[in-house]
Amino acid sequence: MQYRHQEAHQQALRHELELHREELQAQNDNLLLFQQELALSQRSYQELFDSAPIGYFSLDPQACVVELNLTAARLLGRPRDLFPGRSLLSHVHPLSRTAVTEHLRQVFSGLEGAAQVRMLRHDETSFEAHFQSSPERDGAGRVVRCRTAMLDLSERLLQERALERTSRAYQVQAACNHALLHTGGEESLFAEICRIIVEKGEFALAWVGLVEEGAGQPIRPVAVHGEHADFVRGLNLSWGERRSGQGPSGRAVRLRQPVVCGHIADDPVFGSLRREAARRGLCSCISLPLLAEGRCLGVLGIYAREVGVFDADEEQLLMELANQLAFGLLALRTRAAHGAALEQVQKLAYFDALTGLPNRSMFLERLEQALALARREDRSMGLLFLDLDRFKDINDTLGHEGGDELLKAVAARLRGCVRQSDTVARLGGDEFVIILHSVHDQSQVEPVAKKVLDSFSQPFLINGREVYSSTSIGIALHPSDGADVDTLIRHADAAMYTAKAEGRQIYRFFSPEMNRRIQAKLLLEQHLRLAWTRGEISLHYQPQLDLKTGAVVGVEALVRWHSPVLGAVDPERFIPLAEETGMILPLGEWVLRQACRQVGSWHRAGYSGLRLAVNIAARQFRQPDFIDRVDAILAETEFDHTRLVLEMTESTVMEETEEAIMTLTDLKVRGIGLSLDDFGTGYSSLNHLRSFPIDQIKIDRSFLSDLQSPFGQAAIIEAMIAMAHSLGLRVIAEGVEDKAQVDFLMARHCDEVQGFFWAHPLKAEDLPALLRADYLPFPETALH
Ligand SMILES: Nc1nc2c(ncn2[C@@H]2O[C@@H]3COP(=O)(O)O[C@H]4[C@@H](O)[C@H](n5cnc6c(=O)[nH]c(N)nc65)O[C@@H]4COP(=O)(O)O[C@H]3[C@H]2O)c(=O)[nH]1
Structure with missing residues (x-):
């Protein structure tokens, strides 16, 4: 029983053992399987570990490598087995060693950490890396290793930098565009562009050079900005084929495309300049041609502190910038050319081309401004209206060029008479104006007017000749003489006319009386223009007698105007007006034609010896085709040339111009007589007469009317007659009104006479009766 009990117990034990064995076997199998799996996983881990894109390594507390993956070994440029046990x-790049030591200290103190460091490859090149590290502990929890993942940042940094550069380039472009739009001129534009490139683009140096034609084909630096501007300034650059043109700039201009030097120190193009550039830290550069409309205008050069900066993207962006700059430069030049043209047009529009003074438009603007200012400040201001005296005569004497020279000289003198702030302008012809700003009253204007008159006292030197000129000045003041531009000008003009009428070479202040005269003159002018078409003009004839015989030897044709509105208007009033307005030309021609017709008819009626004297105004005489016109009228009216006498005043003919003498000679050749009217009133001397082909002088009536005066007029007449006779000239006296005058003239052997004593100017129909009388009565005494 005990045995059986033992047996059973053993059997149970065996069974239990069997179960344990089986269990162990299973566990063993599992373990084996697990080991296999572990080995597999370890292998794959190792594979993963080795082939990971990130470098991994673990370090002991002395920073020695315990293990590392293949990526880490590759990044550091050495076989993996050479690392373990080495620090x-x-x-680590020397610059990052402190940072790495600090990082490791932190990790071995039990903390995770990250750092950006520069690592050294075995070949001494470097790269930027990111460390992500964590502590590795033993069973007791002590930190025994530092596990680190090392990421190569080169690629990312490159991309980041490229992005940064692109964004910088865009910023540069935007800033440059702004500069292009707001620039004032080429120089400032270039300077600004260089500044932007350096400051915004973070380049070391930027410069612009302009391509020049001509000898040496130079590239002239016009702007440079940056740390080493002297480097560019010292360069001798050209775009020709010679040595100075072999640098990047010269090549960029010639090739018309960007030229990049990625590494100046290695680039033979830089030749001897390599060291200079390196010394200044200039490592790479790009030269960009400034191309516009098929031309290369210049070059934009940019230097960087790093090598290899100017990659394809950068180059493209900078070339865009260069193109914009070239376009802007061209636009600027076109604008400048337009601006210059505009300025010229404006100058022409506002300044007198001859004298450089403001012209009428500018004067009107300034006067408007001056008036506005005077009104605002409650001040007075003065306007001086100037007209040169007898400029026409001077112009005829000196020729147009001489006249122009005189106007220029006058302009300069006038400018010298006033303050800088006052305006001197030329209205046209010989008319000038002066605006005197900020004057209080007449007393402040008067000295200026005197100064202007005085300034004419010295002769002007024109073409080596001393020429005297004078001016008449009319003055109007604001506000007393006019509150607006038109009134002020009109009144200054009226005052100037008064100055002329009152003897020239003087100044006159405007007075309301002048205005009335001007109005009356304007009215007269209007009526005279109409009189012409309305047949209100007619001719009267005044007989001229031979003083010895009393025979009527000629008649003087005198124009008459009878206006239905104004009545009979005195020729002394309307002839000067007709001269001034030019109406004298058709009027004078009409008179000559009419008189020739009339007197021609008397010739045909039997008075064939009758001479016809016709007044010729200066303006008529100076017409270039005057002779032709006279010829035409004589031919048309079939009038005998030898019976015509043209009466001209001294001033008309006395300017010793070639033309005047030629015209007079031409007339003389035709047999036309020439009489010097109003003799004695002008400024010519008798001696002067020698050079003129005239036949007779007509003593002005003012001399006879003054015969009794104690100032010796009689003696003057006597001298005039004697002198004229000695020159072989006939003498006619006009304005003979009484017997005493006739006696006087007879006694001095005056040849002919004309005056109320015998007859007033008569209508044509009244003259034949007088002609029939053959002889006109002489005073009793004179007959003996
Ligand atoms: N006090 C006085 N005067 C006398 C006497 N006898 C003649 N007269 C005036 O004397 C002027 C003579 O003409 P003038 O000296 O050529 O002076 C002329 C002449 O310069 C100009 N004139 C007249 N008709 C014409 C013309 O058809 N053409 C041009 N260009 N001028 C003319 O007008 C001026 C004035 O002409 P009128 O008024 O007709 O004045 C005429 C005549 O009426 C006298 O005994 N006593």
């Missing part, structure tokens, strides 16, 4: 610090 990692030999693969």
